Amino acid sequence: MKWSALILLLCMTAVVLGAGCTSSGAEEGVPFYSLDDMGALSVTGISSVYEETATGISSGNEGVSLSSLFFSGNYGNVHAILAAPSHPIAAVVMVPGAGVAAAAHQERAVSYAEKGIAMLVLDLRGNGGGTTGHTEGLSGDLRRFSSGNTPQWYLTIGDIMAARMMLTERFGVPVYIIGSSNGGMTGVVAASIDSGDAGYFGVSTSGISVAGDASPDAQTFVRSVDPGAYVAGISPDPVWLFHSPSDSVIPYQNGLSLFNAAEDPKNFEVFNGTHGITSEVDTRITGVILTF
Numbered sequence: 001m002k003w004s005a006l007i008l009l010l011c012m013t014a015v016v017l018g019a020g021c022t023s024s025g026a027e028e029g030v031p032f033y034s035l036d037d038m039g040a041l042s043v044t045g046i047s048s049v050y051e052e053t054a055t056g057i058s059s060g061n062e063g064v065s066l067s068s069l070f071f072s073g074n075y076g077n078v079h080a081i082l083a084a085p086s087h088p089i090a091a092v093v094m095v096p097g098a099g100v101a102a103a104a105h106q107e108r109a110v111s112y113a114e115k116g117i118a119m120l121v122l123d124l125r126g127n128g129g130g131t132t133g134h135t136e137g138l139s140g141d142l143r144r145f146s147s148g149n150t151p152q153w154y155l156t157i158g159d160i161m162a163a164r165m166m167l168t169e170r171f172g173v174p175v176y177i178i179g180s181s182n183g184g185m186t187g188v189v190a191a192s193i194d195s196g197d198a199g200y201f202g203v204s205t206s207g208i209s210v211a212g213d214a215s216p217d218a219q220t221f222v223r224s225v226d227p228g229a230y231v232a233g234i235s236p237d238p239v240w241l242f243h244s245p246s247d248s249v250i251p252y253q254n255g256l257s258l259f260n261a262a263e264d265p266k267n268f269e270v271f272n273g274t275h276g277i278t279s280e281v282d283t284r285i286t287g288v289i290l291t292f
Helices: 102-113 137-146 152-171 182-193 216-225 252-261 279-291
Strands: 002-004 015-017 032-035 041-044 050-057 065-071 078-084 090-095 117-122 175-180 199-203 239-243 266-270
Touching: 032 152, 041 152, 041 182, 065 102, 065 152, 078 102, 078 152, 090 102, 090 152, 090 182, 090 279, 102 117, 102 279, 117 152, 117 279, 137 152, 137 216, 152 175, 152 182, 152 216, 175 182, 182 199, 182 216, 199 279, 239 252, 239 279, 252 266
Parallel strands: 090 117, 090 175, 175 199, 199 239, 239 266
Antiparallel strands: 002 015, 032 041, 050 065, 065 078, 078 117
């Protein structure tokens, strides 16, 4: 067994190189994940079924309700929080970065809802929140891929699609995907293969690459989750990317490279700070959404 470095991935320096490809979800009523001849991921059979519990009304704005949700039917229960005004004009799925639970974005979700934008924040698998999952990153996922099991990143992409579907069905408004850092990576793939979203906002994110001497199997897996291989497919929906020149986690140039791989309409903006979504970026994102 051989190890090879993966570049530009948080908390992850190497992956096990193994053999095999993967598809899953042959049972009726569950998602089906598969790769085409070019190594691109396809996801079908996503369920937007969920259970919801009201958790209160946000202080200072009686029109914003807060709730806790669990999506079922997509390989385990996936937790999310939702802040929604009475009559939203748009909605967003927020995909947090590595190790960031949904609860950390509750104040952000309320601020969007107070502007008329419903925000659903996913508790990503293995992120330490209300959804179970492994914490082994892409190294653990490649082992699953090589043994014919479904990688967690694939499941997360399906979770994003399920959340988008739920918001569309519930509110009947345009639904955007916002992804920060690692969440931005899975968000790109979901926005590309899901025809129902209205656009994508990526913050402090980039593509993923594999060492040149990696085995064909490792290259196939990395290609299947590499945002750089999918971002052009978001067009004709718009892409906005935000990156700080002071980012010490994912270099600014790598974010710019992802932008260069996107197709029009697209926009790239710098922001103050270091790594991850900020209130400054929130203001820009909500401003864009409210102009549509």
